[in-house]
Amino acid sequence: MPVLEAHIAAGGGRFRGIRHISTWDADASLLTPGYPSIPGLLADDGFREGFACLAPLGLTFDAWLFHPQIDELAALARRFPDTAIVLDHVGGPLGTGAYEGRREALFPAWRAAILGLSECPNVCVKLGGLGMRINGYEFHRQPDPPASETLAAA
Numbered sequence: 751m752p753v754l755e756a757h758i759a760a761g762g763g764r765f766r767g768i769r770h771i772s773t774w775d776a777d778a779s780l781l782t783p784g785y786p787s788i789p790g791l792l793a794d795d796g797f798r799e800g801f802a803c804l805a806p807l808g809l810t811f812d813a814w815l816f817h818p819q820i821d822e823l824a825a826l827a828r829r830f831p832d833t834a835i836v837l838d839h840v841g842g843p844l845g846t847g848a849y850e851g852r853r854e855a856l857f858p859a860w861r862a863a864i865l866g867l868s869e870c871p872n873v874c875v876k877l878g879g880l881g882m883r884i885n886g887y888e889f890h891r892q893p894d895p896p897a898s899e900t901l902a903a904a
Contacts, residue, residue, distance in 0.1 A: 751803045758807065767810030769838070775816050777848040780884060792822040801826070805833040812876070816842040816884075817856070820863035827870035834872055839879030841867075845886020853886065880904070 757765045771785040772792060781787075791797055792813075804811055811833055813823050820841045827835050843860050845853055867873055880901050881889045887904050889896045896904075 751807070754803055754807055754809065758809075765809075767812060767834075767836075768804065769812035769814065771814045772819065773814060773816050773842065775818065775844070775847070779847040780816065780844065790822070792819070792826045798826070798829070801830060801833065805830065810834040810836060812836045812838050814838040814842070816844055817860045817863065818844075820860070820867055823873070824863070824867045824870055827867070827873050831870070831872050835870075835874075837867065837873060837875045839882065840864075840875060840877060842879075842884065844884055846884050850886055 771782070772787050773780070773782065773785065774787040774789050774791065775781065776789075788794070792815075801811065803809075813826075813835060815823060815838075820837070823835070823837060827833075841860065841864060843853075844856070849856060864875075879885075881887065881896055883890050887896075889900075
């Protein structure tokens with residue numbers, strides 16, 4: 751906790767929370783080498799020991815993960831109901847690698863996980879990141895970034 755307290759002091763009121771990239775999948779092509787993670791990180795005892803320090807300091811937690819991990823985040827949110835959690839990038843719906851071409855088959859599982867997570871009053875969802883390559887929409891191959899209407903339609 752001393753490190754977090756030092757960040758709070760150094761931030762002069764601007765340090766509000768932690769964002770942790772916990773993206774993991776069995777398909778190694780989806781992983782980012784610069785941000786290595788492990789399966790089941792959100793349930794790890796050491797991770798949870800650190801996570802328990804956030805609420806007493808009034809800090810939030812931003813979770814960047816892939817859609818198959820949403821249920822793990824829900825379990826974390828239920829275990830720590832006093833910690834405000836932000837699910838980044840709408841839960842990281844995957845559309846590349848092992849998930850390519852399977853969007854319609856995978857959507858029901860993503861939807862069910864999001865509905866389960868919605869039962870946790872300490873969680874909100876950040877609408878962003880929907881144009882990332884991992885979503886499989888190929889926006890990065892177009893000459894211009896997609897308009898909001900294009901993202902909504904996709």
